[in-house]
Amino acid sequence: MDGPVATTPTRGDTRFSDIIYEKIVSMIADGRFPVNERLPSEQNLAALLGASRPVVREALERLRNDDLIVSRKGSGSYVRQRPDRSILQQVPVGSLADVQRFFEFRAGLEASAAELAARNWQAVDRTRISDAILALEKCLERGDLGADEDFALHEAIAIASGNQFHATVRTLFRPHFSIGQSVTRSLSLKRPPHHVREVQGEHTAIVEAIFSRNEQAAHDAMKNHILMARARMFQGVGS
Template sequence: MIGGSQSVALARSETRFSDIIYEKIVGMIAEGRFPVNERLPSEQNLAVLFGASRPVVREALERLRQDQLIVSRKGSGSYVRQRPDSSMLQQVPVGSLADVQRFFEFRAGLESAAAELAARNWQQADRQLIQEALDALEQCLVRGDLGAEEDFLLHEAIAYASGNQFHTIVRNWFKPHFSIGQSVTRSLSLRRTPQHLRDVQEEHRAIVEAIFNRNEKAAYDFMKTHVLNARARMFQGVEP
């Protein structure tokens, strides 16, 4: 019989294995080995392919569904829904793609709460910092620069304006995690249409306007939508 601590360790090992399989399948979709609109191999065949148990494969497939990379059709199996840009995988440390996506989920709650507080608590100095950061990001858009650092600074200014020091402390703790996600999504944006880049900037502008108008609910909602959209943009890429 496995003890409590051993059970937890085993569960973590199983979860980690599912993350590896998840990343491998993402890579195979990006490479075109599993084409868009085609059915994936069955759970059993994938388990054999990766040397894993079916529950581990099932967990990996569920995350792929959450990421909208695959879709299930009742009685038929799982089908590839979209093909991500293969350059995305080159920018993410091997074995960490699932954690990058989980961090977006974490950010969605954290940063929307910070935006809500910023709308309630900003002072004139905060407003100036936020506006300067938004303007700097706009200039990156005009020049065609990556803008990852400017993006980070805008979100940091909003966190500071919340008036709650724990929002800035958490950002410092997890700065590498924030930076990876923002660098990847912005570099992918540069490979897409100018309208795509403009849409991302308009999301930032809507957040800032809601904060300046002290509209707490709108600031919360716009920030949450923006972060979840960034998460989804990780997998937008090559057309079928």
């Protein structure tokens, strides 16, 4: 049966504040706005970027939510961390803000799927999940990206939920899932090995909670994993 097909966002679908958001991220990543330095005022940013102050204000609020900048009362906004430039090369122009929003969406969705999986998994689900996390472990040992294997693990958990809509959502929005997972995993490969191992530890915690039928632990472990992935998008790769 034919149905809606999700695609990656294009510039035509993008709000102007998202374009401004991405321009500021680029300037931070390039070092034009250094870490711990104060950003220009809203008025000066508006003039620099060719946008209105309300648009700049909205972009800055997103940057605060993403922990890229921090506000200091009576002093202005300061750069908190410098993301790796490569994230801007891996997402469609103007869609970086949507990638972050999709992580927010995933946090609730996949936590619910993991909780249901802990309650409902069957023997076939256990085999599918076990095979998926083993395949991901082998990717780590080889130093491979593992984005497809990462997707397969999360998909196996969605199927184990016993609610077909969790699997359907993953099909409809596969490009969105894939972009986020590819970016975060590629960044992990540029970081010291212990970072990659920490991510796999998060996966292991999810799987162990599911197999022990601990619904709350599975929910919490998955939500933590997705929110940590969102945070890792903008962390530097040097440490």
